[in-house]
Structures are given as C-alpha cells and as structure tokens.
Amino acid sequence: MLTKRIIACLDVRAGRLAKSVRFLDTKDIGDPVKAAKEYYDDGLDELVFYDITASSDGRDIMLDVVENVAAQVYIPFSVGGGIRNVEDANRLLGAGAEKINVNSAAVQRPELISECALAIGTQNTVLSMDILKVRESREFPSGYEIVIDGGRKRASIDALQWALRGEELGAGELVINSIDADGTRDGYEIALTRMISEAVSIPVIASGGAGEPEHILEVLTEGKADAALVASMVHYGDYTVREIKEWLQSRGVNVRLRY
Amino acid sequence: MIVIIDYDAGNLRSVQRACEKVGIMSExxxxxxxxxxAEKIIFPGVGSAESAVETLKKRGLDNAIVDFFQAGKPILGICLGLQILLDHTEEGNKKCLGMVSGACERFKFSDRSLKIPHIGWNDIQINFKHPVIEKIKDGDQFYFVHSYYAKLIHEEEIVSYTEYGNMKFCSVLAKDNLFATQFHLEKSGELGLKILKSFGDWNP
Known part of the structure; x- marks a missing residue:
C-alpha cells in the first residue's frame, strides 16, 4: 500500500539555512547538508530545498549544496526558488536533485511548466503554489488567490483554476502552500487542500501551518493530501521525524517506518 | 567495471553516487x-519511454543491451529501465527490447483519489527469493515514480508484487542474468543501497 509522505522543507540562503535549525545532538545549526543527513537518518521520506538567495553567486553556492546533499542522502529531493527556464532546472538535476519546483516564474510564464515537463519529465516537475484566502467572487470563484514573489504580490489568478491549469500543462505534483497558515503552527488550511486534491488527479503536497502531529493527520485524512510538508516543528526540535511517523501510524495512517 | 547506460533518460548521477556509496566502481x-x-551494466531511466526507445536505437544501445543479456552477463534495470525490457509499452505505442515477455500499460482508476503518477513509498510482496534481494524482507518499502506498470506473461519471472489501489503489479523482475526494479533503488534509502550492493556481488 502506498504510504503518505512526510517531507521536510529547508529554506536556504547563500548556502546556509535561513531559519536557525536546532537539532538534538548537533552544534552546527545552519548547515543544510547536515540537516538533510539528520532527517534522512531519522526516516524522512523526501526533502525540499527552497533557495531564497537573490544573487547569481548564491545560485552557484546552491549547486554545491545540492551536490553535497546528493552525496549523502539517498531519498528524493527537490529544489525550488528562482527557476526560470529549463537550463536552471537541468543544472539542479545535474547536481543531483530529483525534482524541481517552479512557482512565481510559472505564474508569469505558464509555458515554463510544459517546457520543464518535456525536458525533465512530468514526474520531476512540481508546481508550487502560494495561496491566499480571499472573498469568493467572480474573479476568484474558489475563494483563494495565487500570490507570487514570496507572498508579496497578488497575481489575480484563482487558485483552483491555476492548479487545474498546472496539471494540464504537465506538472507531476502540486505543493499547496497556504500563506494564511504559513508559520502559524495552527494547522494546515484543510478546506483549500481538500478542494484542490479532489479536483486534480496528480498528487498534492500540503504546506504551511504544521505545528503538531494532529495537524498532519488532519491534512492527510480530511484534507486528502498525499504528502505533508513540515518545517518549524522538526527544525526547532519539537518533534523528530520518527516521532511524527510513529504517531501517525498509531492513528491508522500508513507511513514508511522500515529503513 | 560496471557501466551505467547513458541514453539521456534521467539522473544518472544519482545512480552513480549510490554505486560509489556501496563501493561499486562505475562509469x-x-x-x-x-x-x-563491461562486466555488468545498469540500465536506469526516468521520463518518457517513447523518447527513451528512440535514443537507444539511435545510439545502437538497444542491440548492445540485448547482446549483453545473451552473453549471460548481469544487468540491473531501474524504473524505465525495467519497462523497456518488455515487448511493448502503451506509452507512445512503442515496441521495446523484448527481453522479457509482457507489456507496459498505463494505470487506470475509476477512483479519483488514486493519483497518477504513482509517487511515493510503497511495499513489496516477495514472490520468490532471489540473491539480489536476499537482505530485503517482505513488506520493505521503496520509492516509486511511474504512470505505467509492467504486465509480465510468466509468473516465474516476477520476484515481487506491489499494490496500488486495486492494481497488483510486478515491482521486481528477474530472468536468468537479468534483474530489474520498478522502484528507484538509488532513491530508496539504505534498503535500496543494499539491493545495489547485492547486485555488485551477484554472480549469476
């Protein structure tokens, strides 16, 4: 039986973790490679790195990070942030990433999704969407709007319509990131996740708001997500990946515990 | 020396790194x-079967793989590298290498909650023991990414099954000196690396 995936998200700026990450028995709190290895050893299913560096120097540093992660971590991992064309995607894949995440650049130029799907495969092309709750209207029939540039700019696109368009253009998976829930640790945006998951036929990864294992349970069952992204709750050492997975298993969610 | 076949189908470096990790020399x-x-070959692959088959032919690699198999030397197929070993695939309606009897078909579900591609970690049910998976237990989990699955004619070539929805498909196949996994063993953590290591030690 297919298991539900727990994916850890790491924000990287100029080769270091942007949020300080606390691990139980390590002193280096900013090394993304070390963090990745810790989670891998603890049974994490997948990793996502978001490169939040703006400069081109930073991009080269990111390639080094990807190379180093790939040399130690033998689970799938994707990289997002600033991917504007197939060349960017290929460089990251060449360095060892499994998949790439496109976000703002795909909103501005939707063909980016189909170009990536064609060049690196649908299954390696992930569409990440930052979503804001708005009033239901003719412009936003789903009651959710796409935002870009790290949540700073509203895109005037309905979130559900964008999800369907992304699938049609060849995205292999969707990341549903709720701007409202992000960083609150109050739980995922369940209604949004469920709405999109029921509408598309590709896997959906829920993101934003995880603080407790209960939140993950909720989004994987009621929210109908195929995978859950976690950040703070594992970065700050509140829970280990193993604890989360064992608890989910005890509540009847099928997860990977043999590794 | 193990040769990893390059036919522009995916992340060969992941496979190469995994080989390094378990002490296998590869190129x-x-x-x-x-x-x-080569002593042994690894036939990896992600992406579309259609363009993969074309590229293999263009480079003369299709015949090389078949000849290598007939010479009795060990082959490891991974994901698309398993599917292309069969007679035919529904993906682009392509004739494949025909080393194993069967064909690949696309997953079709009436239940919309079953997503395609089949992405994620799933377990295998071992049908018979094989030296390359001697360290693997029934129910161990591996990482899958695929929309097509292999339908084999001969049950005795099916080393393990995996279930997705109401579908039970071949997740590992073996035939003489040939061994192939539908899952990405190079991305399946330590258990995947164990399989790779056993392939390195295998002398069929």
Missing amino acids: VSSDPERVLS
Missing part, C-alpha cells in the same frame, strides 16, 4: 562497444 557511457565490454 557512465553511451558507447555500445563500452557497454559490451
């Missing part, structure tokens, strides 16, 4: 001569 090559002179 990536798209040269049929080099492939034929």
